[in-house]
Amino acid sequence: MLEIRNLHARIAEDGTEIIRGLNLTVKAGEVAAIMGPNGSGKSTLSYILSGREDYEVTEGDILFNGESILELDPAERAAKGVFLAFQYPVEIPGVATMQFLKVAMNEQRKARGEDELTTPEFLKRVKAAAAELQINTDMLRRPLNVGFSGGEKKRAEILQMSLLQPSLCVLDETDSGLDIDALKIVSDGVNALRSPDRAIVVITHYQRLLDHIVPDSVHVLYKGQIIKSGPKELAHELEANGYADIIGEAA
Ligand code: ADP
Ligand code: MG
Numbered sequence: 001m002l003e004i005r006n007l008h009a010r011i012a013e014d015g016t017e018i019i020r021g022l023n024l025t026v027k028a029g030e031v032a033a034i035m036g037p038n039g040s041g042k043s044t045l046s047y048i049l050s051g052r053e054d055y056e057v058t059e060g061d062i063l064f065n066g067e068s069i070l071e072l073d074p075a076e077r078a079a080k081g082v083f084l085a086f087q088y089p090v091e092i093p094g095v096a097t098m099q100f101l102k103v104a105m106n107e108q109r110k111a112r113g114e115d116e117l118t119t120p121e122f123l124k125r126v127k128a129a130a131a132e133l134q135i136n137t138d139m140l141r142r143p144l145n146v147g148f149s150g151g152e153k154k155r156a157e158i159l160q161m162s163l164l165q166p167s168l169c170v171l172d173e174t175d176s177g178l179d180i181d182a183l184k185i186v187s188d189g190v191n192a193l194r195s196p197d198r199a200i201v202v203i204t205h206y207q208r209l210l211d212h213i214v215p216d217s218v219h220v221l222y223k224g225q226i227i228k229s230g231p232k233e234l235a236h237e238l239e240a241n242g243y244a245d246i247i248g249e250a251a
């Protein structure tokens with residue numbers, strides 16, 4: 001479903017290369033975890049997947065269902081079913097969360113040539129998904145992410161994901177800022193999205209998230225490259241020994 005081939009990318013503004021020959025394949029039905037020390041390029045990779053203009057791809061390709069998405073803008077990628085849950089969700093003052101969700105869902109339907117949802121059908125879906133994530137409806141009346149706690153922001157991201165049902169979900173440090181209870185709720189929300197026709201990429205610093213969202217594969221990102229891939233046990237190995245051994249091996 002996702003194939004990243006020899007990707008090189010730099011910061012558009014100053015030309016610093018952050019991604020340096022990254023290869024990664026994630027199949028439909030798979031949950032892949034990307035781990036790595038701070039500053040490795042994990043968030044940069046998620047921005048590049050989403051199509052942010054602050055980064056330039058200088059070499060390599062990103063294929064989604066066999067087709068390059070490099071030339072597509074963020075909205076076109078979203079319409080194809082790519083969803084990014086950011087480490088720092090964007091605040092949108094003046095737009096109630098509920099309204100944002102309605103526009104997002106209807107834009108997606110429009111892109112697929114489907115009719116707009118009726119208001120009762122929309123409300124039914126939002127309420128059901130919000131209840132699963134223990135989000136109360138008061139929060140949905142507030143502007144998106146404005147004044148939300150860390151945990152509320154992450155839950156709002158997962159709510160968008162469960163309503164949009166993307167085929168590729170990328171979650172950047174969804175566990176950061178979550179207490180144990182919120183971590184469980186958010187993880188349950190992500191696990192509910194596991195499906196044979198969907199791929200999920202979980203970017204995380206800590207193994208603890210992977211106790212809740214058990215990955216099929218683990219990839220270590222360091223200095224803009226995947227330096228090691230392995231089964232879920234690799235995350236435990238990293239937790240026990242840190243990154244130093246693997247970085248040394250790769251060097
Ligand atoms: P991670 O998510 O793995 O902690 P990041 O992708 O956030 O790493 O950052 C990788 C490196 O790229 C860091 O050294 C960071 O400072 C740098 N970087 C990323 N984006 C920018 C940017 N827009 N401007 C300046 N430096 C950046
Ligand atoms: Mg970081």
Ligand code: MG
Pocket residue numbers: 042043044087173
């Ligand atoms: Mg990051």
